[in-house]
Amino acid sequence: MRCLVTGGTGLIGSHLVRHLVEEGHDVLITGHEAEQALPFFSGKRIFPGFSGIDWNALGNIDVLFHQAALNNTRCMDREEMLRVNLEDSKRLFRHVIQQGCQRIVYASSTAVYGRNPPPYRETDPCDLNTPYAESKKGVEDVAMQLAREYPTLKIVGLRYCNVYGPGEDHKRQRATMIYQFAQQMRVGNPKLFQYGEQKRDYIYVKDVVRANMLAASAPTSTLVNCGSGKATSFNRVIEILNETLGYTRQPEYIENPYQGNYQEQTECDMTLAKQQLGFTPQYSLEEGIRDYFRSGCLISSS
Structure with a gap:
């Protein structure tokens, strides 16, 4: 099939492009040289990126994987954010x-839940803060x-977390x-906001690629969470990194400058993703970090 991956040079997009190429699909991408x-990719690239797209260069597309976005969550320029995204x-x-x-898979975000208490469910009201x-x-x-x-x-939306x-x-x-944290631990102790008990729902990028592929063959249009659940x-992330990297670094706790406006926990209810797409994440956080380390990309001197 002929696939367009917008944001094909980003974190998720680059892995998705690799997967599609390995499966033998005809792939074209938008992206950014930075x-x-x-x-590994010798297909058609449409630069400078999604917002400057050459519409005449697209042709017929079987599946659109729309990953591109202005994803700086701290950007307060509402007009620009709405124009681009x-x-x-x-x-x-x-x-x-x-x-x-006839098939579109697009990236959404658990940011739409805002200050809602976890676990997030797709039926929850949004808090667009x-x-x-x-x-x-x-x-x-x-x-x-x-x-x-x-x-x-x-058309299927994935709320990434x-x-x-x-x-x-x-x-x-x-x-x-x-x-x-891995970059900090390469040279010394990691610095955590007091007292390191803030929690995040992390999902490994290879699981996200699989979610996209399942979404591309979904029997119906839907919108689901895409997290680990x-x-x-x-604190536990530091423990896993020490175990994986062979370090004995100790957290150094610092005052949280965003106190009162900081998300203490993210966590997705993944029930609907399993029901609608048959998607269940395969990588635990420990397994994902180990695979990340084996890739040579977790510890960088750049």
């Missing part, structure tokens, strides 16, 4: 549908409208704390 290099997505969806595309969350909810609403307009269209793995180094301060404390 992100991941793809030495919502309006550009709306235009892309309608373009590929009009060209005959950032422009990023608002833009992602807007894309979900567009997808639901398109599903009503085009009964044969299958703390995706980690090889290929996030270009994100720098937006990389997961798993990567950031388990919250792990930062």
Whole structure:
């Protein structure tokens, strides 16, 4: 099949592109040269990126995997966030549908749950406390409208939750704390907000690729969480990293400068993803971090 992966040079997109190429699909991508290099990919690249897309270069697409986004969750420029994440997505969806595309998988985010208490369920009301969350909810609403307009269209949203793995180094301060802690531990003790009991639901990027592939063959349009279903404390992350890297680093606790405006825990209920897509994450956090380390990308001197 002919697939378009927007954000094909990003963390999730680059792994998805590799998987699709290995399966023998015809793949074209949008991306950015400042992100991941793809030495294995010789297909069509549409630069400078999604927002500058050459619509005439797309042709007919069998499956759209829409991963591209302005994903700086701290960006407060609402107008720009909605332009890039919502309006550009709306235009892309309608373009590929009009060209005959019947399957769309798009990236959403558990950011739409905002300050809701975990575990997050898809039936929970949204708490759109950032422009990023608002833009992602807007894309979900567009997808639901398109599903009503085009009964044969299958459009599936995945609400990602703390995706980690090889290929996030270009994100720098937006990389997961798993990567950031590993970098700190390479040279000394990691610094954690007091007292390291904040929790995150981390999902390994290879599981996310599998979720995308299952979504691409979903029997119906839907919207589901994409997490591990388990919250792990930062203290435990340090323990796993010590075990994996062979270190004996000790956490150094510092005052949280975001106190009162900091998410203490993320955690997804994965029941609906299993029911709708047959998706159950395969990697535990320990297994994912070990695989990450074996890739050579977890500890970097760059």
